[in-house]
Amino acid sequence: xxxxxxxxxxxxxxxxxxxxxxxxxxxxxxxxxxxxxxxxxxxxxxxxxxxxxxxxxxxxxxxxxxxxxxxxxxxxxxxxxxxxxxxxxxxxxxxxxxxxxxxxxxxxxxxxxxxxxxxxxxxxxxxxxxxxxxxxxxxxxxxxxxxxxxxxxxxxxxxxxxxxxxxxxxxxxxxxxxxxxxxxxxxxxxxxxxxxxxxxxxxxxxxxxxxxxxxxxxxxxxxxxxxxxxxxxxxxxxxxxxxxxxxxxxxxxxxxxxxxxxxxxxxxxxxxxxxxxxxxxxxxxxxxxxxxxxxxxxxxxxxxxxxxxxxxxxxxxxxxxxxxxxxxxxxxxx
Amino acid sequence: xxxxxxxxxxxxxxxxxxxxxxxxxxxxxxxxxxxxxxxxxxxxxxxxxxxxxxxxxxxxxxxxxxxxxxxxxxxxxxxxxxxxxxxxxxxxxxxxxxxxxxxxxxxxxxxxxxxxxxxxxxxxxxxxxxxxxxxxxxxxxxxxxxxxxxxxxxxxxxxxxxxxxxxxxxxxxxxxxxxxxxxxxxxxxxxxxxxxxxxxxxxxxxxxxxxxxxxxxxxxxxxxxxxxxxxxxxxxxxxxxxxxxxxxxxxxxxxxxxxxxxxxxxxxxxxxxxxxxxxxxxxxxxxxxxxxxxxxxxxxxxxxxxxxxxxxxxxxxxxxxxxxxxxxxxxxxx
Numbered sequence: 067x068x069x070x071x072x073x074x075x076x077x078x079x080x081x082x083x084x085x086x087x088x089x090x091x092x093x094x095x096x097x098x099x100x101x102x103x104x105x106x107x108x109x110x111x112x113x114x115x116x117x118x119x120x121x122x123x124x125x126x127x128x129x130x131x132x133x134x135x136x137x138x139x140x141x142x143x144x145x146x147x148x149x150x151x152x153x154x155x156x157x158x159x160x161x162x163x164x165x166x167x168x169x170x171x172x173x174x175x176x177x178x179x180x181x182x183x184x185x186x187x188x189x190x191x192x193x194x195x196x197x198x199x200x201x202x203x204x205x206x207x208x209x210x211x212x213x214x215x216x217x218x219x220x221x222x223x224x225x226x227x228x229x230x231x232x233x234x235x236x237x238x239x240x241x242x243x244x245x246x247x248x249x250x251x252x253x254x255x256x257x258x259x260x261x262x263x264x265x266x267x268x269x270x271x272x273x274x275x276x277x278x279x280x281x282x283x284x285x286x287x288x289x290x291x292x293x294x295x296x297x298x299x300x301x302x303x304x305x306x307x308x309x310x311x312x313x314x315x316x317x318x319x320x321x322x323x324x325x326x327x328x329x330x331x332x333x334x335x336x337x338x339x340x341x342x343x344x345x346x347x348x349x350x351x352x353x354x355x356x357x358x359x360x361x362x363x364x365x366x367x368x369x370x371x372x373x374x375x376x377x378x379x380x381x382x383x384x385x386x387x388x389x390x391x392x393x394x395x396x397x398x399x400x
Numbered sequence: 401x402x403x404x405x406x407x408x409x410x411x412x413x414x415x416x417x418x419x420x421x422x423x424x425x426x427x428x429x430x431x432x433x434x435x436x437x438x439x440x441x442x443x444x445x446x447x448x449x450x451x452x453x454x455x456x457x458x459x460x461x462x463x464x465x466x467x468x469x470x471x472x473x474x475x476x477x478x479x480x481x482x483x484x485x486x487x488x489x490x491x492x493x494x495x496x497x498x499x500x501x502x503x504x505x506x507x508x509x510x511x512x513x514x515x516x517x518x519x520x521x522x523x524x525x526x527x528x529x530x531x532x533x534x535x536x537x538x539x540x541x542x543x544x545x546x547x548x549x550x551x552x553x554x555x556x557x558x559x560x561x562x563x564x565x566x567x568x569x570x571x572x573x574x575x576x577x578x579x580x581x582x583x584x585x586x587x588x589x590x591x592x593x594x595x596x597x598x599x600x601x602x603x604x605x606x607x608x609x610x611x612x613x614x615x616x617x618x619x620x621x622x623x624x625x626x627x628x629x630x631x632x633x634x635x636x637x638x639x640x641x642x643x644x645x646x647x648x649x650x651x652x653x654x655x656x657x658x659x660x661x662x663x664x665x666x667x668x669x670x671x672x673x674x675x676x677x678x679x680x681x682x683x684x685x686x687x688x689x690x691x692x693x694x695x696x697x698x699x700x701x702x703x704x705x706x707x708x709x710x711x712x713x714x715x716x717x718x719x720x721x722x723x724x725x726x727x728x729x730x731x732x733x734x
Contacts, residue, residue: 288626289623289663292622322671325666325671326623329623329667330663333656333659337655337656337659339683339684342681343681346673346679346680349673350673353670
């Protein structure tokens with residue numbers, strides 16, 4: 067087994083970790099998996115049990131601004147609010163950054179601005195950690211390419227390795243123990259009409275983190291044994307549907323994959339159920355719309371929110387049927 | 401493969417099907433499976449893929465009254481309302497009864513009174529068909545025992561074979577092609593404190609029948625391949641927990657089994673989801689109560705209703721927390 071420091075040393079291969087740039091700002095998009103990442107074969111390096119496939123959310127993501135400061139402690143602001151040192155997120159972020167620097171180095175003042183709801187199961191840690199490694203790449207002027215940054219981002223949060231590119235991205239799960247072949251690969255499918263509709267289901271109770279949920283599922287769900295085969299089927303289905311621009315096939319395979327992931331959770335011990343009443347109501351609404359021949363599908367991650375999948379031509383209908391929806395065009399027209 | 405007529409002939413083995421009793425009234429309780437019946441290996445004889453285990457609902461069930469009449473057509477009343485000949489239920493009932501009689505025989509006037517909501521996923525067809533075979537046993541004075549009646553009831557509706565007894569009943573799935581070893585067997589566990597709480601979730605849309613749902617699941621769900629193993633585990637768990645009167649273990653295994661059944665449906669094509677928003681809200685309520693150390697569990701059948709499992713000592717709490725609940729004591733105190 068490898069640790070993160072070994073992998074970082076191998077990627078940097080002698081590049082300096084002295085500060086080269088006093089300030090900078092980078093951006094990484096969030097991403098939503100159409101074929102899910104659920105379960106790790108190595109929880110240190112965040113190596114997945116299966117490949118996965120996502121769509122990046124264009125302007126929805128994380129802005130990361132850094133400034134080298136002459137102070138004793140690092141500072142973090144999230145969406146303009148100072149985050150205290152004892153906060154989990156502060157700890158997680160600087161533990162990650164500390165993998166790359168000595169304690170003798172100057173401290174940082176970091177501002178992260180998320181254009182998506184944080185911790186709403188909307189892959190904010192994915193865009194967050196992708197933006198961090200892009201920021202470090204500026205700070206130290208490593209000039210790493212996106213593939214190398216993808217591996218580094220994965221060490222912060224698994225799905226972050228898919229947030230280095232726009233559009234459709236496949237996370238090749240790889241076979242190596244050091245994870246050097248487990249990284250995002252952009253897929254060459256442009257689909258300007260593709261739309262994502264975010265439906266935020268209010269949840270006042272704290273639910274289990276996806277990291278913990280996937281570990282429990284992998285350990286206790288008898289149905290999890292079939293998950294790798296399910297992913298193989300759905301990934302193949304989504305990729306061939308993307309190649310043929312067959313939207314119904316993309317939607318069907320994506321929705322099926324999400325439901326299968328949640329089915330593995332329902333059969334975990336204890337059962338994990340991210341859907342709340344609102345989620346269930348929206349699912350039935352989507353299924354009713356499909357019975358009326360509307361091409362709308364959904365996917366769901368480790369939270370109660372639903373993400374609708376549809377094409378530009380359905381925009382007016384979707385806005386009318388789901389007044390609370392926030393629509394994202396992953397391929398901005400230029 | 402056998403047909404129903406062959407099985408009936410074998411069970412009756414030459415007993416007369418001439419009317420012996422002009423009128424009569426019988427009763428059979430509904431039952432709720434703690435370990436579910438989901439999927440058939442023979443859809444003609446209703447032979448299941450797995451064993452199952454239920455609890456009968458005492459005074460909640462079907463009263464079946466018959467009277468031989470000198471008329472041209474059979475008459476059926478359900479809960480006091482006349483049921484027309486073209487109605488599905490009329491057709492299903494008399495198709496079944498016609499398996500036992502020649503057209504030359506006199507017609508019947510039948511009154512079925514159900515003390516549970518019909519077609520609410522509350523096993524009304526189970527108590528219905530169990531009461532029918534008990535009624536025919538009177539009409540023709542066959543003097544069949546409950547085991548023989550169980551096999552006949554199964555030909556009408558699979559889970560009806562468990563409704564010939566009070567208390568806990570196991571449906572031995574058997575291995576014979578003619579189903580002569582696939583019948584209910586009463587289990588000798590009395591548990592006067594055991595309670596079932598019926599929670600009826602209103603559903604204004606017609607959902608898929610359990611017969612159709614289990615066929616689609618068996619044919620299309622990749623997770624269904626693990627269902628027989630899941631049942632084996634849960635059935636063993638429930639039976640040993642019953643033997644030890646370990647209520648938490650009964651509840652856990654029952655709830656897990658129900659969730660696994662619904663997980664196989666979620667991964668069917670098309671996905672089958674019986675839960676509505678109310679169902680989901682109740683499930684979360686139950687899980688929250690368990691976090692607060694309350695011993696309450698649920699099971700769910702092919703419908704949005706939830707059935708709470710708890711002990712007598714929790715009755716006051718349950719009534720307060722679920723004002724709409726209808727509580728059943730399956731072992732009436734005498």
